[in-house]
Amino acid sequence: xxxxxxxxxxxxxxxxxxxxxxxxxxxxxxxxxxxxxxxxxxxxxxxxxxxxxxxxxxxxxxxxxxxxxxxxxxxxxxxxxxxxxxxxxxxxxxxxxxxxxxxxxxxxxxxxxxxxxxxxxxxxxxxxxxxxxxxxxxxxxxxxxxxxxxxxxxxxxxxxxxxxxxxxxxxxxxxxxxxxxxxxxxxxxxxxxxxxxxxxxxxxxxxxxxxxxxxxxxxxxxxxxxxxxxxxxxxxxxxxxxxxxxxxxxxxxxxxxxxxxxxxxxxxxxxxxxxxxxxxxxxxxxxxxxxxxxxxxxxxxxxxxxxxxxxxxxxxxxxxxxxxxxxxxxxxxxxxxxxxxxxxxxxxxxxxxxxxxxxxxxxxxxxxxxxxxxxxxxxxxxxxxxxxxxxxxxxxxxxxxxxxxxxxxxxxxxxxxxxxxxxxxxxxxxxxxxxxxxxxxxxxxxxxxxxxxxxxxxxxxxxxxxxxxxxxxxxxxxxxxxxxxxxx
Numbered sequence: 129x130x131x132x133x134x135x136x137x138x139x140x141x142x143x144x145x146x147x148x149x150x151x152x153x154x155x156x157x158x159x160x161x162x163x164x165x166x167x168x169x170x171x172x173x174x175x176x177x178x179x180x181x182x183x184x185x186x187x188x189x190x191x192x193x194x195x196x197x198x199x200x201x202x203x204x205x206x207x208x209x210x211x212x213x214x215x216x217x218x219x220x221x222x223x224x225x226x227x228x229x230x231x232x233x234x235x236x237x238x239x240x241x242x243x244x245x246x247x248x249x250x251x252x253x254x255x256x257x258x259x260x261x262x263x264x265x266x267x268x269x270x271x272x273x274x275x276x277x278x279x280x281x282x283x284x285x286x287x288x289x290x291x292x293x294x295x296x297x298x299x300x301x302x303x304x305x306x307x308x309x310x311x312x313x314x315x316x317x318x319x320x321x322x323x324x325x326x327x328x329x330x331x332x333x334x335x336x337x338x339x340x341x342x343x344x345x346x347x348x349x350x351x352x353x354x355x356x357x358x359x360x361x362x363x364x365x366x367x368x369x370x371x372x373x374x375x376x377x378x379x380x381x382x383x384x385x386x387x388x389x390x391x392x393x394x395x396x397x398x399x400x401x402x403x404x405x406x407x408x409x410x411x412x413x414x415x416x417x418x419x420x421x422x423x424x425x426x427x428x429x430x431x432x433x434x435x436x437x438x439x440x441x442x443x444x445x446x447x448x449x450x451x452x453x454x455x456x457x458x459x460x461x462x463x464x465x466x467x468x469x470x471x472x473x474x475x476x477x478x479x480x481x482x483x484x485x486x487x488x489x490x491x492x493x494x495x496x497x498x499x500x501x502x503x504x505x506x507x508x509x510x511x512x513x514x515x516x517x518x519x520x521x522x523x524x525x526x527x528x529x530x531x532x533x534x535x536x537x538x539x540x541x542x543x544x545x546x547x548x549x550x551x552x553x554x555x556x557x558x559x560x561x562x563x564x565x566x567x568x569x570x571x572x573x574x575x576x577x578x579x580x581x582x583x584x585x586x587x588x589x590x591x592x593x594x595x596x597x598x599x600x601x602x603x604x605x606x607x608x609x610x611x612x613x614x615x616x
Contacts, residue, residue: 129239129294131301132156135202135211137228139163139170142245143217145273148174151195152187152274153302158211160202167201174199177274206235213298215267217245222253229264230257241294243267244282247318248374251284251311261286265295268315269304270561278560279304284311305560307553313378316549317561318371319385320568323539325368326387327532328356330595333390336524339408340417345493345519345528348420349486351565356532357408358417359562361401365408369395383595384539420519423512430510432457435479436472442487446514455503459484461579462534462586464525465497476500480507483527485575493519493527525590526583533571534583538599540568541612545601551613572602572612581606 134150136143139161150157151174161167179192200207205228208214214236216228225244232242242264244254255264266282281295292308299306309316328342337345343355360368372387379385394400394407401407409417431452434440437459443449456479460468465481468474476497483493492511496504500523508518521528540558544551555567572580581603587596598606605614 129212129241129290129297131212131298133158133211134302135208135214135236136160136217137205137208137214137232138217138245139166140217142269142271142273143215144170144174145271146215146217146245146269147199148177148274149302149304151178151198152181152191154198155302156198156200158200158202158208160205160208171199171201205231208232209235209237211236211240213241213243213294215243215245217269220246220248222249225249225254226257229254233258233260239263241265241291241298243295245269248314248371250313251282252286255284255286262288263291265291266311266315267295267299268317270317276561277303277305278317278557279306280315280317280557281306281308282311282315283308287311305556307549307557309549309553309557310547312546312548314371314375316543316554316557319375319548320536320539320543320554320558321562322372322375322385323535323568324352324532325356325360326372326385326391327535329388329391331524331528331531332357333388334524335522337519337521337528341519341521342528342532343417344420345491346532348517349489349491349493349519349529350533353563353565361407361409361411364400364403365391365394366400383593384535384542384597386595420517421508421512424509427513428506428509430454430507432480432507435474436460436468437482437484439484439487442484442490443482443511443514448514454478455480455507457482457507462526462530462583462590464523464590465495465500466523467525467590469497478503480504481523481527482507483529485527485529485533490515491517493521493529495521495523495527497523525587530583531587533575534580534587535596536568537572537575537580537612538584538596538602541572541599541601541605544569544612545599569612577602577606577612578609 133156135158136147137160147157147159178195181187182191244266251266255261265287268280270276279299283292296306339357343357346352346355369391376385399407405411431450431454433453433456435456435458459482469476469479476499480496480503494504494508504520508520511518540554551569555570558564558567584596584598
C-alpha cells in the first residue's frame with residue numbers, strides 16, 4: 129500500500145494542520161468540510177504558512193504554487209473517493225463521527241485506511257457502524273500539528289495488523305514519529321499525563337506546598353519545562369478536569385487516576401488558566417510567579433548530625449561544613465518526618481528531613497514534623513548559604529519530588545503492564561508530546577526500580593490509599609533487581 133492522495137475531513141485547526149503536512153510531504157490532499165467558509169479560511173491559512181516556509185528557505189522555491197495545485201477543496205464526501213488514506217478531524221461527538229465513517233465507507237475503495245484524530249473517544253466505538261472495522265484506526269496528532277513530531281497510532285481490537293503497519297508508514301511519510309498504542313481511555317499521552325497533574329493537585333490540596341512551590345520543585349529539581357499547575361493553566365483547567373474525569377471513569381475508578389476536589393472547584397469557578405486570565409496563577413499584566421527564596425543576607429550557621437539516608441556527601445563534602453548536635457538531618461525515602469522520627473527514635477523538635485533526589489544539581493527540599501518549629505526554615509537558610517536551591521514544605525510522605533516522580537514512573541509501568549504501549553514508546557511519546565526530561569520508564573530506572581517501589585509502598589502504607597498501589601510491572605522488577613525495561 130502506498131500513499132499518494134490524502135483525504136482530510138474537517139477544516140478546523142487540526143484538520144488544516146494535517147492537510148498542511150500532507151502538502152509539504154508532496155502529496156495530493158483532498159480537504160472537506162461542510163462549512164464552505166471554514167474550508168476557504170483553512171486553505172488561505174495553509175498557503176500562508178507554506179509561503180512563509182518557502183521564504184525562509186525551509187521549502188524549495190516554487191513550492192507554494194505546487195501546493196496550491198495539490199490541494200483539492202472538496203464539495204462533497206464523494207470527492208474523497210481517490211484517497212488511499214482519509215483522516216477525520218471534526219467535532220468530538222461520537223454520533224457525528226460514527227455517521228461520517230459510515231458515509232466514508234460508501235465512497236472510498238475497500239482498502240482505504242480510515243483514521244480518526246480523536247483525542248478521547250474510543251476508536252472501536254467510532255468504527256461501530258462500519259462494515260470493515262479492520263481498516264479503521266486512530267491517528268492522534270498533537271497541536272500545533274506542523275510543529276509536534278508525535279502521532280499516536282491507535283489500534284482498536286478489530287484493526288488489522290496490515291492497516292496498523294500502513295498507518296505507521298503513513299505517519300513517517302508525512303514527517304511524524306509514530307508510537308503504536310492500544311485503544312483505551314486517554315490512549316497513551318493523555319493517560320500518562322494524569323500522574324504529573326493529579327499528584328501535584330493532591331499535594332496542594334493536602335496543604336503540603338502551594339502550586340508555585342510545587343512547580344518550582346519540578347522545574348528546578350527534575351528539569352520539567354513546566355510544573356503541573358503551569359501546564360494545567362496553559363491547556364485549560366476545564367479541559368484538564370474533563371479529561372481526568374473521563375479517564376478515571378474509563379478505567380473503572382482506579383484510585384491511581386482519581387482527581388481532587390480542588391480540581392473540580394477550579395473548573396466550576398471558571399478559573400481555567402491563561403484563557404480566562406486566571407487559574408492557579410494570575411496572568412494579568414505584570415503578574416509573575418514567586419521565585420525560590422534566596423539565601424539570607426546574614427549567613428545562618430547550623431551544625432548538624434547526619435542521620436539515616438544516602439547521598440549526604442553532597443552536603444558534608446562542602447567547605448565549611450561543621451558537624452554538631454544542634455539538629456539531626458535525615459533523608460527518608462517515601463516517609464514523612466513524623467513516621468521516620470517514630471521509627472528511628474528521634475526528637476521531632478530537632479529533626480529535619482531532606483530530599484536528596486536532586487542533590488547532584490544542588491536542589492534540595494526540606495521539611496520537619498509537626499512541632500518542629502522553625503527548624504526546617506533555619507536549615508533551609510543555612511543550605512541556601514552553601515549554594516543550594518532549597519524549598520521548604522509541610523511534612524509529607526515522599527516530599528514532593530519523590531511523590532510525583534514515583535507516580536509518573538509507577539503509571540508508566542502500569543501502561544507497560546496492561547499493554548497500552550511498549551516501555552520505549554511510552555518514554556518516546558512523553559518526551560515528544562509533553563517535553564518530559566526523562567520518560568516514565570526512564571525515571572523508574574534513573575531512581576532505581578527498588579527505590580520507586582519503596583516510595584510507592586510506603587506512600588500506600590502511610591496514607592492507607594490504593595492511589596499509591598505499586599504496579600505489578602514495577603513490583604516484580606524491583607523484587608528481582610531488574611530494569612523497568614525488562615520485557616515480560
